[in-house]
Amino acid sequence: MSGALLTRRACHGATALGDGGRRRRPTPYLVLGGLFWLVMSLAYWRVPMCCDFGQHAAVVERLKENLLHPAHPMADLPGEGSAYYSPYAVAQGLFAKVTGLAGWQVVKLAGPLNLLVLLTGIGRFVRVLTPRPWAPVLALFAMVLLWGTRMAWWSGYLGLMSMTGNLGYPSTFAIGLTFWAWAWAGTLTRDARRGRWPYVGLGALCGLILLVHPISSVGAVIGVVAFAASGRAVGRRVLCWAATAVTAAVIGAVWPYYSVFSLVGDASVDWIHRQLYTEMPQRFWLALLGLPALWLRFRRDRRDPLVLMFALDCAVVAYGWVSGHYTYGRILGLTLVPLQFALAVELAAPRVWGWRRGALAGAAALGACVGFFQIQAGAVVPRALDPIGFDQPPRWPGYGWAVGHMHRGDVVLTNGYYPTRSVPGYGANLVAPAWPDASLDEDVRNRRLAAVRTYLDPESTRAERAAIVRRYDVRWLLLSRDQRVPSEAVVVGWSPRTGEVLARVGGPASAGGPASAGGPAGPDGPKGALRDGSTPTNAPLIG
Known part of the structure; x- marks a missing residue:
């Protein structure tokens, strides 16, 4: 910003140096x-990731991965035509690529x-x-x-x-x-x-x-x-x-x-x-x-x-x-x-x-x-x-405990309000994006949303679930505390704050180390141990 904008000049005869110049006052x-x-x-x-933050972080992750041809911000799909890929976002993606952030x-x-x-x-x-x-x-x-x-x-x-x-x-x-x-x-x-x-x-x-x-x-x-x-x-x-x-x-x-x-x-x-x-x-x-x-x-x-x-x-x-x-x-x-x-x-x-x-x-x-x-x-x-009890900004739960198990680009099946808006910000993909996007036909997104509902339906068969896992290359389930863990899934993480459960499906375990778990691994696991027999260790987040 120019000096004329931020400062006003006042002449007081001479400056402290006696050079007869002008002195700037803020x-x-x-x-x-x-x-x-x-x-x-x-x-x-001080406010943690919430609301649309994960969407914009996901955009940067996709551009960091491929600056010229980024994928869809939230799904393992082409991203050509997405309005999120603006000059502002491209500059952020370039910055992330150069700095490694x-x-x-x-x-x-x-x-x-x-x-x-x-x-x-x-x-x-x-x-x-x-x-x-x-x-x-x-x-x-x-x-x-x-x-x-x-x-x-x-x-x-x-x-x-x-x-x-x-x-x-x-x-x-x-x-x-x-x-x-x-x-x-x-x-x-x-x-x-x-x-x-x-x-x-x-x-x-x-x-x-x-x-x-x-x-x-x-x-x-x-x-x-x-x-x-x-x-x-x-x-x-x-x-x-x-x-x-x-x-x-x-x-x-x-x-x-x-x-x-x-x-x-x-x-x-x-x-x-x-x-x-x-x-x-x-x-x-x-x-x-x-x-x-x-x-x-x-x-x-x-x-x-x-x-x-x-x-x-x-x-x-x-x-x-x-x-x-x-x-x-x-x-x-x-x-x-x-x-x-x-x-x-x-x-x-x-x-x-x-x-x-x-x-x-x-x-x-x-x-x-x-x-x-x-x-x-x-x-x-x-x-x-706060002496009164003012309304505070939202404090959404974090998902470091879950994404620490994943590789970049892994596909997660979930319909939770918070994880669908947060998890892609760490580099993971969803089966069904939370928001419409110009790069994805809305009929395709609706079919994916229907597939998620079918998978999570307690009446679905194992064959139906397996077909969805294969079709969308699903590797992880992120389930709320009231959703049933399918018999073929292996629980690997649990959130003590929300009670959400992370379970592995559809292939071998990702090589990324499991994230820290400060509580029981889920309904079938004892405190401090994971259902697949591993023990909690610390690991960095994706990206």
């Missing part, structure tokens, strides 16, 4: 933003880097809106606190609590780039004398966002359009803005790993995103404290970019609901940004405070306290230091 955003980066990075690191380690390391991109983007974007030094600080805290009083946890939602889980995701990186794109568009709108190349550069940035996280690119493009429409010379710069659009489209079209435009109209994941539209008032009502500030901006300028951005975002979200393409609800997190940032800019303005602005400031402070103590506090207050 801005409030540099100090408080740096502290925020440190606290949130530590908060992110595991996929989950790379995703963990990505969190602080993504947060840095996000914070610098916020700072640059707010500087385009106002030069006030405290405005970026207020915008940051409005963005992470003013949500609602029901949990809003989703990729691309940047409240404090959700940040602890998704800082390492591509969506966070893409949103950070989105703020940079908006700032760039705002700069171009102000200076109509610039040539066409800056517009081409902005198009390249938008194209990168499109490839990294396609749904976030919708919000990014909306913001760029809002700034373009707010400019007084927009009519004379049509060809320049057209160059931005063409460049973004070309970059999206030439990416070799998948066709981003094939995702337009894809309804395979809409059923997953329908829940984004449930309990919306409870999840987002605190952000509405920014409506008075947005209204003031509208009264001053009917073409204000934040006002246009908010209107266009709401239109897209409404289209997602009416059309049934609920995936468009993923931009709800970016829809709140105009409200949050308009409030921050208004409160940072150096005007004489009347009762209206005082009331707005008081309401914002109260809303931030409500949001923090009701929902967000557990993100940064560890349980050991």
Whole structure:
């Protein structure tokens, strides 16, 4: 980030060296933003793998294995056409290959880097809106606190609590780039004398966002359009803005790993995103404290970019609901940004405070306290230091005890919610992927899901189970405590936390050493011994 962004210069006659130069003083955003980066990075690191983390770690594992032709992220199938193989993921895969780090380690390391991109983007974007030094600080805290009083946890939602889980995701990186794109568009709108190349550069940035996280690119493009429409010379710069659009489209079209435009109209994941539209008032009502500030901006300028951005975002979200393409609800997190940032800019303005602005400031402070103590506090207050009992980020069970027995690429049959989302992150494959993917026909995935159900059905015969094992080259079963272990399976591990059982089927044992087992091996094994007669030893995880 440039010095003009992070520091303000104040001339005091002479520096300490007496050379008559200028002395740099850290801005409030540099100090408080740096502290925020440190606290949130530590908060992110203390949360174990959960939610979509395993999916993104699996993507890195596949790219680490084969950078040019990665397999399906979760199954032993071709991965050509998977939208997960973005430039961001390819860079992570290359980094993993060079360093030898595991996929989950790379995703963990990505969190602080993504947060840095996000914070610098916020700072640059707010500087385009106002030069006030405290405005970026207020915008940051409005963005992470003013949500609602029901949990809003989703990729691309940047409240404090959700940040602890998704800082390492591509969506966070893409949103950070989105703020940079908006700032760039705002700069171009102000200076109509610039040539066409800056517009081409902005198009390249938008194209990168499109490839990294396609749904976030919708919000990014909306913001760029809002700034373009707010400019007084927009009519004379049509060809320049057209160059931005063409460049973004070309970059999206030439990416070799998948066709981003094939995702337009894809309804395979809409059923997953329908829940984004449930309990919306409870999840987002605190952000509405920014409506008075947005209204003031509208009264001053009917073409204000934040006002246009908010209107266009709401239109897209409404289209997602009416059309049934609920995936468009993923931009709800970016829809709140105009409200949050308009409030921050208004409160940072150096005007004489009347009762209206005082009331707005008081309401914002109260809303931030409500949001923090009701929902967000557990993100940064560890349980050991928690005097109240705040809600904490999810702490999913780990599967090191299971994957330590496996080779990279081994196929695991399971239908458990946690293992289907976690185990592939260590390099193993599932019989049936947990999520739809453009690289796998949905009918094929459904047949695989049916095969898993058939295998785990207590009424299935040994011959039926053997046929499924052969068809999908299954090596391991990961069963919940209430699922029956088939007679032909050999139990080799057991989780004392969840009661889940790992059993071997379909061939000779993998050469990888068994993982540490701190409890009984299962219903038929004594404490400290495994059912196949081996004894627990320590072994590294896959990858």
